[in-house]
Amino acid sequence: MVGPLEQAILALMIAVIMLGMGASLTPRDFTSALKRPQGLFIGVVSQYGFMPLIAFTLAMVLPVSDPVKIGLLIMGCMPGGTTSNIFTYFSKGNLALSVLMTVTSTLFGVVLIPILLLVYAAGLDIDIPASNIVVTLILLLVPVAIGMAIRRWNANVGALVELGGSALGIFFIVFLLVSWVPRNWAFLLTTPPSVFLGAIALGVMGFACGYGLSILMRQTPRNARTVALETGIQNGPLAVALVVLTFASTQQQEILAVPVLYSLFIVITSSLLTLWFRRIDARSQQTLPNALL
Numbered sequence: 001m002v003g004p005l006e007q008a009i010l011a012l013m014i015a016v017i018m019l020g021m022g023a024s025l026t027p028r029d030f031t032s033a034l035k036r037p038q039g040l041f042i043g044v045v046s047q048y049g050f051m052p053l054i055a056f057t058l059a060m061v062l063p064v065s066d067p068v069k070i071g072l073l074i075m076g077c078m079p080g081g082t083t084s085n086i087f088t089y090f091s092k093g094n095l096a097l098s099v100l101m102t103v104t105s106t107l108f109g110v111v112l113i114p115i116l117l118l119v120y121a122a123g124l125d126i127d128i129p130a131s132n133i134v135v136t137l138i139l140l141l142v143p144v145a146i147g148m149a150i151r152r153w154n155a156n157v158g159a160l161v162e163l164g165g166s167a168l169g170i171f172f173i174v175f176l177l178v179s180w181v182p183r184n185w186a187f188l189l190t191t192p193p194s195v196f197l198g199a200i201a202l203g204v205m206g207f208a209c210g211y212g213l214s215i216l217m218r219q220t221p222r223n224a225r226t227v228a229l230e231t232g233i234q235n236g237p238l239a240v241a242l243v244v245l246t247f248a249s250t251q252q253q254e255i256l257a258v259p260v261l262y263s264l265f266i267v268i269t270s271s272l273l274t275l276w277f278r279r280i281d282a283r284s285q286q287t288l289p290n291a292l293l
Helices: 004-023 027-035 037-061 066-076 083-090 095-124 130-153 155-178 185-190 193-216 221-232 236-246 249-292
Strands: none
Touching: 004 130, 037 066, 037 095, 037 193, 037 221, 066 095, 066 193, 066 236, 066 249, 083 095, 083 221, 083 249, 095 130, 095 221, 130 155, 185 249, 193 221, 193 249, 221 249, 236 249
């Protein structure tokens, strides 16, 4: 479980991460999004079409407990994580599209996340307190608004806040490694392999679906890499915060296992995918000059 001190630290981290996301936004981003509806469509379909369905399917197929099913659903219904922007940059994807998808999924999430959780939870016959989740999501939009105000007030300060929020997203994973994992090591050792499989498969299948959607929509290789990463990388810190602030301690630990394991393994799978994307990009760069000869 997560203690009171960790809850306070997690809440502060989430606030800073959302502040950084807000600091990355300008009114021009929203007007650009409206001018490029295809990017909005890809973002919404990828995040709230594929990922919840994948989570629901894994919860149905895998032999896991009801709390783990709840954890899978919550993780699958999360918006894109800010770390996807970092991996998109290193994979030489379309960073502007990545930020647009992250922002779009976050804003749409306030409405779509509770609805999707209710719909899919009914299909699994499990209970999720959607009203508590709605309140938490609305509260998390406050630092986003503050971050936007900071960016508008001073672009340089906004850039620093944005950088800090992105870096803290990575630090969050380290924090889980050094705090939650050691104290719950015995619990993790008794956790069934199916839970690990579900947490890992959620991200990997998201990568595949996002990439497949891009190919169907005839996106460029840069955009396809971006959509794949943006789809598979969910906002793990937000999922952890929702679990900690919504569920009682009796269920909390088992539910929390999914977003924690997902957050740990998504860094590994995203790194491997990024290396693969860079290798493909390098090959295409070599092939192009040869084709011109």
